[in-house]
Each structure stands twice: as structure tokens, then as C-alpha cells.
Amino acid sequence: MKIKSLKVAALMMAGTLMASSCIGSYSLFNKFASWNCNATNSKFLNAIIGVVLLPVYGITSLADALLFNTIEFWSGDNPIASNVGKTQQVMGQDGRYYAVKTLKDGYEITKPDGEMLKFIHDQKNDSWSQVQNGEVREIFRFNQDGTIRVTLPQGNQMDVTLDEAGLHQVRMATDGTYWAMR
Numbered sequence: 001m002k003i004k005s006l007k008v009a010a011l012m013m014a015g016t017l018m019a020s021s022c023i024g025s026y027s028l029f030n031k032f033a034s035w036n037c038n039a040t041n042s043k044f045l046n047a048i049i050g051v052v053l054l055p056v057y058g059i060t061s062l063a064d065a066l067l068f069n070t071i072e073f074w075s076g077d078n079p080i081a082s083n084v085g086k087t088q089q090v091m092g093q094d095g096r097y098y099a100v101k102t103l104k105d106g107y108e109i110t111k112p113d114g115e116m117l118k119f120i121h122d123q124k125n126d127s128w129s130q131v132q133n134g135e136v137r138e139i140f141r142f143n144q145d146g147t148i149r150v151t152l153p154q155g156n157q158m159d160v161t162l163d164e165a166g167l168h169q170v171r172m173a174t175d176g177t178y179w180a181m182r
Contacts, residue, residue, distance in 0.1 A: 026061070026065075028064045028080045033057070087102075098110065119139075125141055127141030127142070143159060146161075
């Protein structure tokens with residue numbers, strides 16, 4: 001009797017560890033669940049598909065718990081969660097669509113007129129730069145004290161806090177213009 005209780009308790013503990021996402025993002029499971037929710041325009045048909053494919057939920061959850069979340073834990077990257085190389089159409093504030101491609105170290109943006117620019121993250125300096133027409137321009141970098149160093153359009157740099165006050169300081173220093181959008 002005690003052995004059976006111990007087995008049940010061990011299985012319940014293992015189940016709680018696998019069900020919590022504290023060890024990873026469960027990307028494969030979440031992508032499958034998202035696909036299932038949007039498979040058709042009918043939520044009832046999606047539910048039927050979910051019931052028919054119920055074993056797949058268990059398989060994806062197990063694969064995430066044992067393989068992909070382990071890779072994510074040790075490497076910091078989940079191969080399933082990666083969006084590298086994928087392009088999305090994003091509507092800008094001007095009502096036009098921009099192609100945004102995810103790169104390993106940033107983003108490549110193609111404007112409606114075909115002009116391209118990139119925003120690249122440099123891990124060594126913990127900074128973001130804009131690359132346009134072959135010209136690299138650092139936009140900002142994270143400082144050790146929790147502030148950021150912003151490079152203004154004129155080339156000046158200033159350290160600001162990561163809050164509304166810091167944003168206000170940058171807006172006032174640039175006369176309200178946004179240099180990344182020119």
C-alpha cells in the first residue's frame with residue numbers, strides 16, 4: 001500500500017514539474033496549441049480537431065519538457081522558439097506595410113519603397129545600432145548602472161534612465177524628432 005502511494009506521489013510531483021514553465025517556454029506545445037486554435041474559422045471545428053489530435057498535445061509537451069526546454073536551459077536558446085529568418089508584414093503609423101525580417105542579432109526592415117535598414121544588437125557592447133546605406137550608427141547602449149547611453153541625431157550622447165523621465169529627456173534633446181525613422 002505504501003509503495004503504491006509513493007508511486008502516485010512521485011508521478012504527481014513529476015507531473016507538476018513538467019506542467020510548470022519555469023524550466024522553459026514550451027514553444028513546441030504552444031505553437032501546436034496556437035495552430036489548433038486557428039486551424040479553421042470555426043471554434044467548434046477547432047475543438048473537434050483538438051480532441052482528435054489530443055495525443056499530439058502530450059507528445060509536444062513531453063518533447064518540450066525533456067528535450068527543447070533542456071536545450072533552452074543550457075544554451076539560453078530554444079530552437080523551436082527561434083524566429084530567425086522569418087519575415088512579417090507590419091503596418092506602420094503611416095498606414096503602409098513594412099517587411100520586418102528577424103535576424104540572429106536584430107532586424108532587417110524593408111520600407112514600402114524598397115529601401116532597407118537594419119537594427120543590430122551587439123552583445124559585446126550591449127548596444128543597438130542602425131545600419132542604413134552601409135553606414136553604422138549606434139542608437140543606444142545599456143550602461144552597467146541600469147541607465148542607457150543614447151546617441152542623438154547630432155552625434156551627442158547622453159545617459160538617461162529607463163523610464164518616462166528619460167524618454168522625456170531624449171525627446172527634448174531631439175526637439176521631438178525620431179532619428180530612427182528618417
